[in-house]
Amino acid sequence: MARRISRKISNSTIHRLSIYYRALMGLEREGYDTISSKELAKREKLTPAQVRKDLSFFGSFGTRGLGYPVKELKQRIAEILGLNRLxxxxxxxxxxxxxxxxxxxxxxxxxxxxxxxxxxxxxxxxxxxxxxxxxxxxxxxxxxxxxxxxxxxxxxxxxxxxxxxxxxxxxxxxxxxxxxxxxxxxxxxxxxxxxxxxxxxxxxxxxxxxxxxxxxx
Amino acid sequence: MARRISRKISNSTIHRLSIYYRALMGLEREGYDTISSKELAKREKLTPAQVRKDLSFFGSFGTRGLGYPVKELKQRIAEILGLNRLxxxxxxxxxxxxxxxxxxxxxxxxxxxxxxxxxxxxxxxxxxxxxxxxxxxxxxxxxxxxxxxxxxxxxxxxxxxxxxxxxxxxxxxxxxxxxxxxxxxxxxxxxxxxxxxxxxxxxxxxxxxxxxxxxxx
DNA sequence: TAATTATTGTGAATGAATTCACATTAATTT
DNA sequence: AAATTAATGTGAATTCATTCACAATAATTA
CATH class of the missing domain: 3.40.50.720 (NAD(P)-binding Rossmann-like Domain)
Structure with a gap:
């Protein structure tokens, strides 16, 4: 079951989720299995801390020392944004x-x-x-x-x-x-x-x- | 001569200038000579303080007790946004x-x-x-x-x-x-x-x- | 022309978003 | 299996944006 969101999520965070989602589609196509906040931030001209903070509002999806699993994170963001449906x-x-x-x-x-x-x-x-x-x-x-x-x-x-x-x-x-x-x-x-x-x-x-x-x- | 801008203007402020500009076009069409920050804010779902603060970054265009001159303010915002040219x-x-x-x-x-x-x-x-x-x-x-x-x-x-x-x-x-x-x-x-x-x-x-x-x- | 009213312009206060910094933890290397 | 490295997750600190609140002042009314 998808966890309920407890705080008010800022518009900027929601907007960035869409950006992460697109980046992850690209990464998946390029064959990446995992991606660090550092690398994701670099690609999208953001800071690693911001990427981690944004994601942390919705759960903890990453693995310390390794990063985030591309396919899984993409799927989770799709759920959050409501893109896993028509x-x-x-x-x-x-x-x-x-x-x-x-x-x-x-x-x-x-x-x-x-x-x-x-x-x-x-x-x-x-x-x-x-x-x-x-x-x-x-x-x-x-x-x-x-x-x-x-x-x-x-x-x-x-x-x-x-x-x-x-x-x-x-x-x-x-x-x-x-x-x-x-x-x-x-x-x-x-x-x-x-x-x-x-x-x-x-x-x-x-x-x-x-x-x-x-x-x- | 247009005054130079001293602080970094936030993207939100720039975005709202465009919104004010559109509102002022409408107000001019409707025949308004002046508009208060209160009324302008109400129309655009903002706060009067925000309208005044945004404008204050660029100068003081209003008249206390009366409000802002519609035609003139519109013209000033056009200059700020660079819309007084092709x-x-x-x-x-x-x-x-x-x-x-x-x-x-x-x-x-x-x-x-x-x-x-x-x-x-x-x-x-x-x-x-x-x-x-x-x-x-x-x-x-x-x-x-x-x-x-x-x-x-x-x-x-x-x-x-x-x-x-x-x-x-x-x-x-x-x-x-x-x-x-x-x-x-x-x-x-x-x-x-x-x-x-x-x-x-x-x-x-x-x-x-x-x-x-x-x-x- | 004095009193009243309306509204600006702006420092100060508050609130929100971002970044820092580090304890935690998993993977990898030796 | 211990040591090292890499990277998360998150409170605390900081920076940025918004709102408050009020002195200043122009217009309007009496």
């Missing part, structure tokens, strides 16, 4: 971003299966997009329930996002990945994450602009 | 993700102009994608220099990413947004940011899986 995902809004994500291999590889697509554009509704028929967003609520969708990827224009989001919440969905550049309101028990690729570019532009930071005052 | 961007790898991002409106709106597209697929090279001819990745290095590209968006498969990244660095590019799910090695003076949309989904799957965290040990 997730039914729906995508709402089949524009540029949405349509690209439908065929993003990395999703399916981790068990995120895009089951339904919704749009409000009559020209798109009924058409087949990468093997999935695009449904009318007007029928979204009932279809999300019927198909037991647990995660929704929201890729509608900013102006429509809150209204659509409300419907998703009413359908009982508890996890939403929002690509619209607006701050959405959801109840406390709904997990909302915002993704905005322009913001990452802005971070780069900040770094380039403020490159030589100088002490003076 | 950036020449190239995209390397025109697969699913790459081709979607080319027409992602939010980029152009913030001044990130995609000037060049590269791929190694002979069927794609020479073809016109949303008004831009896809070039042979073999010519990338010289073309990045000639076109004064300062930011590269890297959307090639993981297996090719490090090799392509090395070439980008050799071309003198100092900012890379990497979508490949691998940890890339770059020199210290190159800004590398990793974006991985599957990781966000994994965060959601973690939250759903570990929903009722229980204290016990």
């Amino acid at each position: 997730w039914n995902v729906a995508m709402v809004g089949v524009g540029n971003v949405g349509s690209a994500l439908v065929s993003y291999k990395e999703f399916a590889r981790q068990g995120f299966i895009i089951k339904l697509l919704f749009d409000n554009d009559q020209r798109k509704i009924g058409s087949n997009h990468k093997g999935i028929i695009i449904s009318d967003i007007a029928n979204m609520k009932s279809q999300l329930k019927e198909n037991e969708i647990t995660i929704v990827i929201l890729t509608v224009p900013a102006s429509a996002a809150q209204k659509v989001c409300d419907d998703i919440v009413e359908a009982g969905v508890k996890a939403i990945l929002n690509f619209a550049p607006v701050s959405l309101k959801v109840p406390d028990d709904v997990n909302l994450l915002n993704e905005n690729m322009a913001i990452e570019l802005e971070h780069l532009s900040f770094s380039l602009t403020n490159r030589n930071m100088v002490m003076f005052d | 950036w020449n961007v190239a995209m390397v790898g025109v697969g699913n993700v790459g081709s979607a991002l080319v027409s992602y409106k939010e980029f152009a709106r913030q001044g990130f102009i995609i000037k060049l597209l590269f791929d190694n697929d002979q069927r794609k090279i020479g073809s016109n994608h949303k008004g831009i001819i896809i070039s042979d990745i073999a010519n990338m290095k010289s073309q990045l220099k000639e076109n004064e590209i300062t930011i590269v968006i890297l959307t090639v498969p993981a297996s090719a990413a490090q090799k392509v990244c090395d070439d980008i660095v050799e071309a003198g590019v100092k900012a890379i947004l990497n979508f490949a799910p691998v940890s890339l090695k770059v020199p210290d003076d190159v800004n590398l940011l990793n974006e991985n949309m599957a990781i966000e989904l994994e965060h959601l799957s973690f939250s759903l899986t570990n929903r009722n965290m229980v204290m016990f040990d």
